Amino acid sequence: MDAPITVVGGTGYIGRRLVERLVGRGASVRIVSRQARKKGDLAPTIEHVTGDIEDAVTAGRAVEGASAVVYLVGTTSARSEREFYALHRDAPARLAAAARRAGARRFLYVSAMGVAPDAPSMADRSKAAGEAAVSEAFPGANAIRPALVYGPGDHFFTLFSQLVRSAPAIPLIGGGRTRFQPMHVEDAAEAMARVLEDARTAGCAFELGGSEIYSFRELIERMCAAIGRRPWLVPVPFLLAEAGALATQWLPNAPLTVDQVRLLKTDKVIRDPGGAPVVLGVRARGLEDFLAGLSR
Numbered sequence: 001m002d003a004p005i006t007v008v009g010g011t012g013y014i015g016r017r018l019v020e021r022l023v024g025r026g027a028s029v030r031i032v033s034r035q036a037r038k039k040g041d042l043a044p045t046i047e048h049v050t051g052d053i054e055d056a057v058t059a060g061r062a063v064e065g066a067s068a069v070v071y072l073v074g075t076t077s078a079r080s081e082r083e084f085y086a087l088h089r090d091a092p093a094r095l096a097a098a099a100r101r102a103g104a105r106r107f108l109y110v111s112a113m114g115v116a117p118d119a120p121s122m123a124d125r126s127k128a129a130g131e132a133a134v135s136e137a138f139p140g141a142n143a144i145r146p147a148l149v150y151g152p153g154d155h156f157f158t159l160f161s162q163l164v165r166s167a168p169a170i171p172l173i174g175g176g177r178t179r180f181q182p183m184h185v186e187d188a189a190e191a192m193a194r195v196l197e198d199a200r201t202a203g204c205a206f207e208l209g210g211s212e213i214y215s216f217r218e219l220i221e222r223m224c225a226a227i228g229r230r231p232w233l234v235p236v237p238f239l240l241a242e243a244g245a246l247a248t249q250w251l252p253n254a255p256l257t258v259d260q261v262r263l264l265k266t267d268k269v270i271r272d273p274g275g276a277p278v279v280l281g282v283r284a285r286g287l288e289d290f291l292a293g294l295s296r
């Protein structure tokens with residue numbers, strides 16, 4: 001069998017689609033995630049390593065004999081700086097160093113649109129630090145920065161469509177003015193697969209965004225129109241949202257953390273007008289077809 005491509009987080013929302021694509025192109029894939037998988041649930045060309053990627057033994061098993069490694073682990077709900085940096089910088093940097101020693105040719109670090117060393121949120125700052133640490137540990141590594149990724153079962157429209165069906169009002173943090181450039185999950189996975197298969201892309205950073213830009217308010221309004229609901233949209237200033245999150249974020253199942261509010265303070269849109277979808281030749285589909293398919 002060929003040297004596998006390791007996808008850390010290959011059971012997640014984006015990871016599952018990437019794995020399907022790689023397998024469809026004839027690659028052997030090794031998935032790493034904490035939850036065990038039954039062997040019968042996986043295609044014969046997929047191997048599953050069960051473990052926490054912060055653990056050195058799991059990281060060693062992840063990179064052994066791999067031709068490429070994709071790091072798709074991330075969070076927006078950590079409560080401390082230590083947690084964010086452990087998952088977004090330290091674990092991937094150790095993995096990248098191990099991958100390099102093990103002879104992998106490619107390393108893709110999946111970051112996020114809008115990351116910067118001085119970003120308001122720890123999630124974005126720690127991912128910026130992760131990009132730098134990974135590229136030092138693995139020269140030629142790629143940073144992949146997806147915008148909001150949507151599609152069936154996504155993290156955004158699934159949550160908000162449930163919310164508008166059950167609640168009379170939806171808060172618009174920061175007035176709902178944050179701008180997003182959503183990309184369909186299949187297009188994001190295709191872009192990542194293309195980066196992996198084209199050696200000329202080594203060392204490049206790619207911002208993955210769709211064809212249109214929407215404010216948060218527009219996204220919610222379009223979704224509500226598609227599912228036939230008219231909730232009350234309530235603008236909430238950032239300061240008030242942060243104070244509310246600060247008071248509740250330590251409760252189990254807290255709906256919002258302070259850092260998630262801060263994530264909304266910067267737009268999540270492509271900064272480079274050339275745009276990765278153009279460079280990679282991925283024709284990003286529009287959001288409207290997906291919204292039209294949401295059940296009323």
Ligand SMILES: NC(=O)c1ccc[n+]([C@@H]2O[C@H](COP(=O)([O-])OP(=O)(O)OC[C@H]3O[C@@H](n4cnc5c(N)ncnc54)[C@H](OP(=O)(O)O)[C@@H]3O)[C@@H](O)[C@H]2O)c1
Pocket residue numbers: 008009010011012013014015032033034035051052053054072073074075110111112113145146147148149150155
């Ligand atoms: N979805 C989006 O809209 C979006 C937008 C921009 C950027 N991103 C970034 O893209 C990446 C993937 O996002 P996603 O939405 O696909 O995430 P996801 O659905 O939450 O999946 C995360 C994956 O990582 C695994 N995982 C989590 N912690 C782990 C650990 N400590 N050790 C090993 N495996 C671990 C999970 O499986 P287990 O729980 O079984 O371990 C799962 O397979 C993240 O870095 C995210 O920040 C996502």
